[in-house]
Amino acid sequence: MRIMGFDLGEATIGVAVSDALQLTAQGKTVIKRQSLEKDIEQVTKLIEDYQVSKLIVGLPKNMNGSLGQMADQIMDFIKSLEQEVDIPIETVDERLTSRMAEQTLLEADVSRKKRKQVIDKLAAVNILQTYLDRQVNKNNN
Known part of the structure; x- marks a missing residue:
């Protein structure tokens, strides 16, 4: 089985999925947020x-x-999602993940327009x- 990861923002939700062995994460899509109900549906x-x-x-x-600042909104999203799915949901500290993503894209010389599309x-x-x-x-420990 796979594990899915989310970067929840005010305007978008970045989505990544693990491989079947749960060793690597691959970016899959960015959901443009509409409403809580539609976001949960997607x-x-x-x-x-x-x-x-x-x-x-x-x-x-x-x-x-x-x-x-966004933590309360994210916890509300998780509570709503828990009502719809029957799988475990865990949180991880996302400190600096967006900054790391942007730095990676800058180093790869990705244009500003393209960065906005893939950063999440x-x-x-x-x-x-x-x-x-x-x-x-x-x-391993």
Whole structure:
């Protein structure tokens, strides 16, 4: 089974999915947010399409570890999603994932217009890959 990762923003949701062995994360799409109901509907369809067994959602934290501004909105989204799906949903610290994604795209000399289109997807990849790497490290210790 696969694991799906999300970078939830105010305007978009970046989506990444693991490979079947749950070793690597691949960016899949960016959902343009419309309403909570429609966003949940789109996410639920992706969960079914990719046969996902777990969801990982980035939770924004400040550098001091306190929850960031979007955290309440993300927790509300998770609560709504839990009503619709019967798979575990975990959060991971997403500090600096968008900044890392942007830096990667800058280093690759991706144009500003193109960066805006893919940054959320790449942030979702970073969130999911961080989770996957931690699982491998847990299993090796």
